[in-house]
Amino acid sequence: MRTSWADAVDNAASGSDGYGVGSGDSHRPAYVPPHLRNRPPTPDPMVGQAATSNNGPPPINDRLGYGGQTSGSRWAAPRSDYGRPGYSAGGGGRGGRGGGWGNRGGSWGGRELEANPFGNDDVDDPAEIASEQESSGINFDAYEDIPVETSGVNVPPPVNSFAEIDLGEALNLNIRRCKYVRPTPVQRYTIPISLAGRDLMACAQTGSGKTAAFCFPIISGIMRGQSVQRPHGFRTVFPLALILSPTRELSCQIHVEARKFAYQTGVKVVVVYGGAPINQQLRELERGVDILVATPGRLVDLLERAKVSLQMIRYLALDEADRMLDMGFEPQIRKIVEQTDMPPPGGRQTMLFSATFPREIQRLASDFLSNYIFLTVGRVGSSTDLIVQRVEFVQETDKRSHLMDLLHAQMDNGSGKQPLTLVFVETKKGADSLEYWLCGNGFPATTIHGDRTQPERELALRSFKSGKTPILVATDVAARGLDIPHVSHVVNFDLPNDIDDYVHRIGRTGRAGKTGLATAFFNENNMSLAKPLADLMQEANQEVPQWLTRYASRAAYGGGGKNRRSGGRFGGRDFRKESSFSRGGNAGGMDYYGGGGGYSGYGGGGYGGGAGAPSAWD
Numbered sequence: 001m002r003t004s005w006a007d008a009v010d011n012a013a014s015g016s017d018g019y020g021v022g023s024g025d026s027h028r029p030a031y032v033p034p035h036l037r038n039r040p041p042t043p044d045p046m047v048g049q050a051a052t053s054n055n056g057p058p059p060i061n062d063r064l065g066y067g068g069q070t071s072g073s074r075w076a077a078p079r080s081d082y083g084r085p086g087y088s089a090g091g092g093g094r095g096g097r098g099g100g101w102g103n104r105g106g107s108w109g110g111r112e113l114e115a116n117p118f119g120n121d122d123v124d125d126p127a128e129i130a131s132e133q134e135s136s137g138i139n140f141d142a143y144e145d146i147p148v149e150t151s152g153v154n155v156p157p158p159v160n161s162f163a164e165i166d167l168g169e170a171l172n173l174n175i176r177r178c179k180y181v182r183p184t185p186v187q188r189y190t191i192p193i194s195l196a197g198r199d200l201m202a203c204a205q206t207g208s209g210k211t212a213a214f215c216f217p218i219i220s221g222i223m224r225g226q227s228v229q230r231p232h233g234f235r236t237v238f239p240l241a242l243i244l245s246p247t248r249e250l251s252c253q254i255h256v257e258a259r260k261f262a263y264q265t266g267v268k269v270v271v272v273y274g275g276a277p278i279n280q281q282l283r284e285l286e287r288g289v290d291i292l293v294a295t296p297g298r299l300v301d302l303l304e305r306a307k308v309s310l311q312m313i314r315y316l317a318l319d320e321a322d323r324m325l326d327m328g329f330e331p332q333i334r335k336i337v338e339q340t341d342m343p344p345p346g347g348r349q350t351m352l353f354s355a356t357f358p359r360e361i362q363r364l365a366s367d368f369l370s371n372y373i374f375l376t377v378g379r380v381g382s383s384t385d386l387i388v389q390r391v392e393f394v395q396e397t398d399k400r401s402h403l404m405d406l407l408h409a410q411m412d413n414g415s416g417k418q419p420l421t422l423v424f425v426e427t428k429k430g431a432d433s434l435e436y437w438l439c440g441n442g443f444p445a446t447t448i449h450g451d452r453t454q455p456e457r458e459l460a461l462r463s464f465k466s467g468k469t470p471i472l473v474a475t476d477v478a479a480r481g482l483d484i485p486h487v488s489h490v491v492n493f494d495l496p497n498d499i500d501d502y503v504h505r506i507g508r509t510g511r512a513g514k515t516g517l518a519t520a521f522f523n524e525n526n527m528s529l530a531k532p533l534a535d536l537m538q539e540a541n542q543e544v545p546q547w548l549t550r551y552a553s554r555a556a557y558g559g560g561g562k563n564r565r566s567g568g569r570f571g572g573r574d575f576r577k578e579s580s581f582s583r584g585g586n587a588g589g590m591d592y593y594g595g596g597g598g599y600s601g602y603g604g605g606g607y608g609g610g611a612g613a614p615s616a617w618d
């Protein structure tokens with residue numbers, strides 16, 4: 001009997017992500033190039049049921065055993081997948097399209113052979129595909145006046161619509177299936193830059209569509225260049241693109257998204273990450289991979305076993321790039337990028353994305369880039385105006401009762417149902433303890449943190465997304481990238497030490513043009529955050545309490561310089577523009593679009609390393 005987390009997901013027949021790791025079919029030949037993938041898929045054997053983890057007694061959360069809720073989220077797996085044995089990560093792709101640029105998409109007759117990653121079976125029905133009136137609900141007006149700044153030589157101009165870009169017919173169809181009517185600002189600017197083959201460092205607000213911004217050009221580029229011959233290694237695979245992200249959940253999410261974008265393009269996307277059985281991931285890889293989505297630890301493992309070669313990499317994308325290059329991850333990333341057979345900068349195209357990009361990290365990142373363009377969209381390093389930020393002075397001992405007041409109040413405000421609330425705490429123990437206390441007081445809660453097993457983490461996320469346990473207590477492992485629909489409130493029960501972590505945490509709400517609320521509990525333990533927090537709130541037009549302004553001015557005079565942004569404002573400036581930059585290159589001619597005023601770079605001291613407890617990351 002299999003006991004992987006993916007099996008647990010399989011058991012939850014109506015799970016939301018359609019996620020898991022393929023089973024069986026391990027006798028497939030090694031890599032099958034996209035143009036040869038016309039064989040009908042062999043029916044996969046049904047696999048048995050696997051136990052989910054039933055750890056603890058808290059009576060009203062997922063720890064009792066997963067109830068198989070349907071999330072109703074946009075990530076929902078297609079019904080056609082439910083009967084499958086552990087919906088394989090792109091496994092259906094081997095039945096994918098023939099090779100040529102022109103023969104993908106609508107006209108191909110065997111489309112049903114590839115698992116449909118969209119939530120509807122009838123995706124070719126034009127009525128199902130978004131019209132100008134029916135978009136995904138993104139509020140583009142929120143982005144009308146967004147300041148954008150680019151620097152670098154010969155910056156390609158932005159586009160206003162997907163129609164202006166030649167992404168290829170099959171990808172365009174998938175964009176419509178995703179109900180993306182217009183590109184978001186970061187997509188308007190970055191897609192032409194990437195399609196022009198340029199390296200890129202891009203900062204854009206949380207929830208602004210960065211995933212598609214790096215996926216579209218990669219998929220499009222691979223579709224165009226499929227004739228490339230890859231070496232034949234004994235059980236070694238040679239992906240063409242590598243997307244690295246710091247957490248397992250984020251890698252899975254990127255994989256789910258990328259599979260939608262790559263549906264019926266012939267481009268095969270596979271994910272590998274820690275905490276899940278490596279053999280299943282190896283089997284997926286052996287079925288063929290064009291785009292590899294990975295967490296660094298598991299990838300290093302696969303590289304050391306010579307299961308993956310990066311020799312053919314043409315595209316490298318680092319999501320949450322500043323986190324990937326901070327103190328916890330940098331050695332692993334350098335190992336992957338600089339000490340393997342991956343082509344050097346210039347021999348590959350490199351794209352770095354994040355909502356925050358401290359100067360010190362930019363400096364490190366520039367080692368990976370060649371003649372790159374730096375782009376900032378929005379008030380970089382700040383939050384979006386769509387998030388209402390509140391900060392309340394709460395002593396440690398009062399935090400629980402204060403949280404309970406908030407939870408009661410938000411329930412009374414609406415339909416009596418608890419809205420999805422994400423509560424960030426500092427430690428894993430603290431997360432468990434708060435979860436237990438919440439459950440004991442009648443609030444269905446669950447946790448996600450680095451001490452939980454991967455099946456437990458995945459289960460918790462599902463339970464939260466589905467609303468079964470509408471309160472998720474989390475450490476920073478959930479701070480970055482996760483796109484959970486309908487999170488209406490983020491509570492910083494314990495504030496992070498680093499303002500960038502705060503930015504990412506509150507960015508779990510107010511996504512894709514929607515509004516959200518973020519509440520922070522502040523007390524004397526958070527003094528070093530007073531100034532950057534007050535600055536950030538002011539910049540985002542939020543009401544800054546007078547007591548916080550007072551603490552902030554005290555911190556400005558009396559030190560508190562631990563935080564890397566203290567003394568400065570929002571850090572969206574290309575570090576190459578600074579006079580201290582002397583690495584033999586510069587930003588060259590500067591091209592500006594839009595406003596872009598008001599950035600004054602990071603004034604504070606060195607990079608503080610953030611909260612990144614290594615065990616919380618993958």
Ligand SMILES: Nc1ncnc2c1ncn2[C@@H]1O[C@H](COP(=O)(O)OP(=O)(O)OP(=O)(O)O)[C@@H](O)[C@H]1O
Pocket residue numbers: 135136137138179180181182183184187204205206207208209210211212354355480481482483507508511512
């Ligand atoms: N052009 C578009 N039209 C409509 N919705 C979009 C578009 N692009 C992306 N989205 C949606 O916006 C949401 C946020 O996108 P995404 O997760 O890529 O944000 P992000 O910028 O990577 O956020 P973070 O900084 O938190 O990682 C997703 O639900 C995505 O499907």
